[in-house]
Amino acid sequence: MRVAFLGLGIMGRSMAVNLVKAGHEVSAWNRTPGKQVEGARSAATPAEAAREAEVVWMCVSDTKAVEQVLFGPDGVEPSLNQGMVIVDSSTISPSATRQFAERVRTRGVDYVDAPVTGSKIGAENATLIFIVGGDEAVIERLRPLFDAMGKQVFRMGETSKGQAAKLVMNLQIALIYEGFAEALTLATKLGVEAGTLLPLIQASMIRSGVVDYKAPFVLKRDFSPNFPLRLMHKDIHLALDAAREARVKLPGLETVEEVYDLASEEGYQDLDYAATLTLLEKWAGVEVKAGS
Ligand code: NA7
Numbered sequence: 001m002r003v004a005f006l007g008l009g010i011m012g013r014s015m016a017v018n019l020v021k022a023g024h025e026v027s028a029w030n031r032t033p034g035k036q037v038e039g040a041r042s043a044a045t046p047a048e049a050a051r052e053a054e055v056v057w058m059c060v061s062d063t064k065a066v067e068q069v070l071f072g073p074d075g076v077e078p079s080l081n082q083g084m085v086i087v088d089s090s091t092i093s094p095s096a097t098r099q100f101a102e103r104v105r106t107r108g109v110d111y112v113d114a115p116v117t118g119s120k121i122g123a124e125n126a127t128l129i130f131i132v133g134g135d136e137a138v139i140e141r142l143r144p145l146f147d148a149m150g151k152q153v154f155r156m157g158e159t160s161k162g163q164a165a166k167l168v169m170n171l172q173i174a175l176i177y178e179g180f181a182e183a184l185t186l187a188t189k190l191g192v193e194a195g196t197l198l199p200l201i202q203a204s205m206i207r208s209g210v211v212d213y214k215a216p217f218v219l220k221r222d223f224s225p226n227f228p229l230r231l232m233h234k235d236i237h238l239a240l241d242a243a244r245e246a247r248v249k250l251p252g253l254e255t256v257e258e259v260y261d262l263a264s265e266e267g268y269q270d271l272d273y274a275a276t277l278t279l280l281e282k283w284a285g286v287e288v289k290a291g292s
Helices: 010-021 046-050 063-071 094-105 119-124 136-141 143-149 161-189 194-203 209-220 229-245 251-265 273-284
Strands: 002-006 025-029 055-058 085-088 110-113 128-133 150-157
Touching (some): 002 010, 002 046, 010 025, 055 063, 094 161, 110 136, 136 150, 143 150, 150 161, 161 194, 161 229, 229 251
Parallel strands (some): 002 025
16 A cells, blocks of 8 residues: 655654555655655655555654644645545544544545554564554555554544543553552562562562563663653643543542653653652662562
């Protein structure tokens, strides 16, 4: 298929590489020049990338970035053609997604929200899980592209429901990780080493994918970004905004948001979100260690 890929960040670049590997004809664009995808045509603007495309696939930071890529100067809008499909793998606001979809629908263009879970490693290995909102038949047409970049597609309902589901997934990841980080901090303060505690966690009902994934990084004190703190912070804001719009109270997430606010003030934005642990350690005056 002819695909315009817009946004070559940590996730987008690997996704575009996998589309090329699967034999699709890709024209790629990134806001900051210099990021390229071997085998893809480099476009100077989103509009240029989209001109001949059947599918425009976006993976940019946030709601504002999606709006600019679609409707800003040099944005995709003038290149929209009847029958085209826009797919958004960024994690953004569900209500803004509905507005963007309505705007392009007037031009005969379908809109599918397809945020992902699986992190940097999932993007590299083409094992992403797509959390999708949109028309079933349109999603089926996109199947070869989903298959090239991921391992599973879960349809949550019509357009914007993918974003809604993604936000509640990240809500849980943020809360589960914070629970783990608080447990490690208190355990260390009380004299139980992380390396001693972990096998107990893994053997018990507390075991979780989040802990399995993060524990090795935490024990190595490797806080380089698989999923940068600034993006999880953004998703926490998005979830709280969506909750406010829906008049839902989320006290746990509100507290975690404060931890992220302080972590950002400490300058941790570009570290992995696992670095919130270091804030807890600082407050407690301990450092979590794997142990002997
Ligand atoms: P990264 O690695 O921070 O990449 C973000 C990308 O978004 C990168 O290509 C940016 O371009 C691009 N970006 C940011 N702001 C804009 C604006 N205003 N216009 C156009 N492009 C922009 O994030 P990830 O790849 O890890 O994640 C991407 C999304 O997936 C995000 O929503 C996550 O929550 C999930 P740059 O190179 O900075 O010019």
